[in-house]
Amino acid sequence: MDGYTVGVLTNIGLFSFLALSAYVLLVAGELSFGQQAFFGVGAYTAGVATAMFGWPLAAATAAAMALGGLAALLVGLSTLRLRGLYFAMATLAAAEMARILFELLRWQREVNGERVGPDGAQGFRGIRWVFEHGMEAGGFLALIYGVLSVLVTALLVLERSRLGATLRAVGLDPEQAAAVGIDIHRIKLGVVSAAGAVAALGGALYAHHNTYVEPRNFDIMLGVHALAYALVGGLGTALGPLLGVALDVGVLEGSQVFAGYRMIVFGGVVALLLVVRPRGLLDEQIVNALTRRGWGLR
Amino acid sequence: MGSAVNHVRPWLAATALAALVAPPAHAQRADASLACRATATAHVYDCVLTLSRGGKPLQGAGVVVGVDMPSMPLAHSVAPVTATPGAAPGEYHFRLALEMHGEWAVKLRLSGPVRDQLILHYDFDGTRASPVRR
Numbered sequence: 001m002d003g004y005t006v007g008v009l010t011n012i013g014l015f016s017f018l019a020l021s022a023y024v025l026l027v028a029g030e031l032s033f034g035q036q037a038f039f040g041v042g043a044y045t046a047g048v049a050t051a052m053f054g055w056p057l058a059a060a061t062a063a064a065m066a067l068g069g070l071a072a073l074l075v076g077l078s079t080l081r082l083r084g085l086y087f088a089m090a091t092l093a094a095a096e097m098a099r100i101l102f103e104l105l106r107w108q109r110e111v112n113g114e115r116v117g118p119d120g121a122q123g124f125r126g127i128r129w130v131f132e133h134g135m136e137a138g139g140f141l142a143l144i145y146g147v148l149s150v151l152v153t154a155l156l157v158l159e160r161s162r163l164g165a166t167l168r169a170v171g172l173d174p175e176q177a178a179a180v181g182i183d184i185h186r187i188k189l190g191v192v193s194a195a196g197a198v199a200a201l202g203g204a205l206y207a208h209h210n211t212y213v214e215p216r217n218f219d220i221m222l223g224v225h226a227l228a229y230a231l232v233g234g235l236g237t238a239l240g241p242l243l244g245v246a247l248d249v250g251v252l253e254g255s256q257v258f259a260g261y262r263m264i265v266f267g268g269v270v271a272l273l274l275v276v277r278p279r280g281l282l283d284e285q286i287v288n289a290l291t292r293r294g295w296g297l298r
Numbered sequence: 299m300g301s302a303v304n305h306v307r308p309w310l311a312a313t314a315l316a317a318l319v320a321p322p323a324h325a326q327r328a329d330a331s332l333a334c335r336a337t338a339t340a341h342v343y344d345c346v347l348t349l350s351r352g353g354k355p356l357q358g359a360g361v362v363v364g365v366d367m368p369s370m371p372l373a374h375s376v377a378p379v380t381a382t383p384g385a386a387p388g389e390y391h392f393r394l395a396l397e398m399h400g401e402w403a404v405k406l407r408l409s410g411p412v413r414d415q416l417i418l419h420y421d422f423d424g425t426r427a428s429p430v431r432r
Contacts (some may be wrong), residue, residue, distance in 0.1 A: 003362060004377040011372040114327065121432050131414055137407075206371070212403070212417040217371045225373060253375050260341075260398045263373075 006137050010209060012242075012249050013144040017202025018222065019229035019241035020151065021195045026227075026235055028191040029171035031084070033223050034075070034091030035199045037098035038068040040218035042200025043207035044102065044118060050129040050208070051116050052109055057129050057208060064204035065197040071098075072196020076189050095223060102215035123214030127207050144205055151198065155238035167191065228270045234280030236287030243282060328356050328412045332404060332420060334394065334427035341398060343427060347381055347390040351412060355388025360409035363392050365402045368419070378407075399423055401430055 001009075021035045042064035049060035079090040108117035111126075118124040130140055158164045169177040170187050178184050207213050225248075233244030247269075252262045277283060334345035347363075349356035361381035367374050374397055381390035396402060399422055406416040419430040 003364075004375070007364065007378060008375045011375055015372050125417065128414065134413075210366075210371070210405075210417075211415045214368055216368045219369060221370050221373075225370075249373065249375065253373065262397075 001138065003137070006141055008250060008253070010137070010141050010144060012245050013141065013148055014202055014206050014209065015226070015229065015245045015249055016148055016242050017151070017205070018199055018226035019233070019245050020155065020238065021199035021202070022223075022226045023230040023233075023235065023238065023241040024155070024167075024191055024195045024198065026230055027171050028167055028188055029174060030080075030188065030192070031088040031227070032091040032195070033088050033220065033227065034093075034095030034098075035195065035226050036218045036220070036223040037075075037095035038072050038196040038199035039203035039206065039222065040098060040102055040213070040215075041071050041196075042068045042203025043213045043217070044105070044124065044203075045200070046204030047124055047127040047207040047213060048107075048117065051124075051127045052111060054111075057133075060129075061201060061204040064200045068200020068203070069193045069197035072199075073189065073193040075196075076192035080185060080188050080192065092220065092223075095218070095220065099215050099218050102218065121215060123212055124207075125212050127211050127213070130208050131211070140209060144209075147201070147205070151201070152238050152242070159238065228266070231280050232270055232273050234277075234282030234286070236279065236282045236284040240280055240282040244280070327351070328359070328408060328414060328416065330406055330416050330418060332418055332427065332429075334420065334422070336423075336425050337393075339395075341396045341422075343394045343396070343422060345392050345394055345427070346384060347392065347406065349388050349390065349408075355386075356412065357383070357387050358410050359390075359412060361390050361392075362407040362409075363394065364405040364407065365394065365396065366405065368401060368403050396422055 018035055018039050021038070022032060025032045025035075042061075045067045046057075046060040046064040049055040049063050050057060055063070075091065075094045079087055079094065082090050102118070103121045105118040106120050108115045108119060110116070114126065116126045135143075158167075166177070166182055166187065169180075170182060170184055174184050229244030229248065230241040231244070232247060233242065234240030248262075248266050252258060252266055252269075258265045273280065328349055328351045330350075331348045332345055333348075334343040336343055345363075347361065349359055349361070362378050363381055364378040365374075365376050366372075376394075376396060379392045379394065381392040383389070384391045394404075401419060401421045404418045404420055406418065408414050408416065420427040421430050
């Protein structure tokens with residue numbers, strides 16, 4: 001595999017975590033413009049753990065997921081009483097607060113004669129775990145897709161379960177779900193926290209792929225794209241967001257046909273799809289039809 | 299499907315092993331500076347990279363150059379290019395074809411005497427690239 005293909009596949013894989021994070025919230029009926037904040041929390045946490053304190057990548061990633069989930073839970077506790085657009089705006093505000101916090105974060109220590117750690121707007125350099133452990137780009141790509149496969153499989157299993165059905169009921173008609181005794185607030189808090197952990201997982205891998213992160217990496221554009229990928233790919237199955245990412249980063253960007261105009265093309269695709277297929281390409285109807293024919297997308 | 303799994307399995311096994319047991323091999327750090335000027339083709343730049351280590355020119359390094367936009371990470375997939383050694387010690391040449399003007403993070407993946415990844419932030423305009431100061 002050449003370097004370009006590895007790069008495109010790596011970008012698709014890493015973006016998929018963020019898109020899946022937005023997807024689980026959409027399934028639960030919530031629109032978040034702020035998942036990039038938890039991606040950032042994961043990136044900084046895992047970077048601090050490996051680069052400053054020499055943790056193994058697996059432990060650093062687990063810590064990143066825990067902190068990402070906790071941060072999302074705290075945001076959820078203060079915003080989930082809001083509905084629809086108000087919740088979306090609150091998540092955007094929280095994400096911008098997080099980005100500004102990253103800009104204020106200065107915490108460095110000396111490691112092997114070099115100052116390492118977050119340095120405000122200058123970013124956080126020296127997240128070299130991958131290089132120091134002799135991992136090649138292809139090996140890291142395999143790691144990304146290995147972790148992504150586990151996550152997608154877990155989501156597909158969840159969607160077939162009673163909890164998955166409950167989640168969709170909450171997302172489609174919360175009043176009716178509450179009427180049959182489902183604790184909407186508790187379910188949504190759990191979803192918000194899990195979505196934060198998923199985004200943080202992607203962020204941890206991103207930081208180690210890039211070796212460097214900075215606050216601007218986690219601005220609104222990243223969150224908007226993640227949301228768009230979930231909406232374009234479809235809300236009928238966890239494979240939907242992956243399709244959305246693959247369409248934009250893989251087909252539109254990877255083919256280089258539209259060059260610098262690709263963002264405009266993708267924006268048009270999103271607008272068109274929101275009109276003709278508001279729940280995306282792989283929506284519940286398509287997935288149910290394919291499942292009946294034995295495709296088993298859910 | 300089975301062959302695909304078999305193809306990926308060694309990678310996964312090697313990766314998992316590296317994640318669990320491999321001791322860190324602390325890289326000796328390299329320094330880099332970059333000079334780029336625009337070519338006649340829009341968004342295409344000819345660049346000269348100067349690498350050093352411990353104040354001495356770093357020769358014989360393999361250099362693969364990639365770029366990413368800091369404000370839109372993961373969204374641009376510019377094909378990485380391999381730099382070729384120049385006439386002067388520590389100098390490497392490469393041509394970058396970007397998608398647009400603006401600030402780009404130039405990623406230098408080094409192999410050979412130094413194994414590392416360096417990130418340089420440069421603002422590419424219609425004539426040249428200037429280092430970004432914040």
